[in-house]
Amino acid sequence: GQNIDQPTEMTATEGAIVQINCTYQTSGFNGLFWYQQHAGEAPTFLSYNVLDGLEEKGRFSSFLSRSKGYSYLLLKELQMKDSASYLCAVRGASGYALNFGKGTSLLVTP
C-alpha cells in the first residue's frame, strides 16, 4: 500500500521562501510528483523526481531522498498567486497511476 504525508496547512509571507515536506511509505517507487492546485481548478504539474537530489525549475525546486522516503518542494520569492494547494504524489513500481497525499494548503500573506 501507499502512505503519503504532508502538512495540512502552511502560511508564509510574500517574498519569502517556504518548504513543503512530503514523506512516503510505498510498496514500490517509480517517481515522485508535485502538483499545484488552485481552488476550483485542476492540478497542474510542477516537478518530478525519480533520482536522489535537487531539481530546480525557476522559483520552484524539488528534492528527493529515496532512502528516507522524503521529498520537499521549495518555493522562493513567494507571490500572492502562489496561494494554492500543493499535492505530493508517488507512482508505485507496478503501474503508471499516481497516489496522492492529502495536499498542503499554502496561504501567502502580504
Add this chain to the structure above:
Amino acid sequence: SAVISQKPSRDICQRGTSLTIQCQVDSQVTMMFWYRQQPGQSLTLIATANQGSEATYESGFVIDKFPISRPNLTFSTLTVSNMSPEDSSIYLCSVEEADRGSYNEQFFGPGTRLTVL
C-alpha cells in the same frame, strides 16, 4: 502538452440516476486515468482506462458503479451509476504522455463537478 476537455463541466443530478462524463484529448495517449476529488480532499484514483480492454479498478471501486469506456486513444467516458449524495465530487480525467525523455508527465482535465441531491 496534451489538451484535455471534459463534458459536462458540472451537473446537478437526482439520487438514483446515472451520469456519463466524457474526456477528450487532442492527441493520442496510451494511458488515461479517472480520479475523484471529494470536497476538501485530495485525489483518489478510480481506475485506469485501457484502450481495447476492460478498465483496471482500484480497491473500493467496481465496474458496476463506475463503468468506463475507452474506444480509442483520444477518448474515454466514466459513468457514475445509481448515484447517491456520497457521489458528489469532482471527477477528473488524466492522461500520461509517453516518450518525453526521462519521465512521463500526467496532465489533468478541468474536471466535472457533480452534485447529487
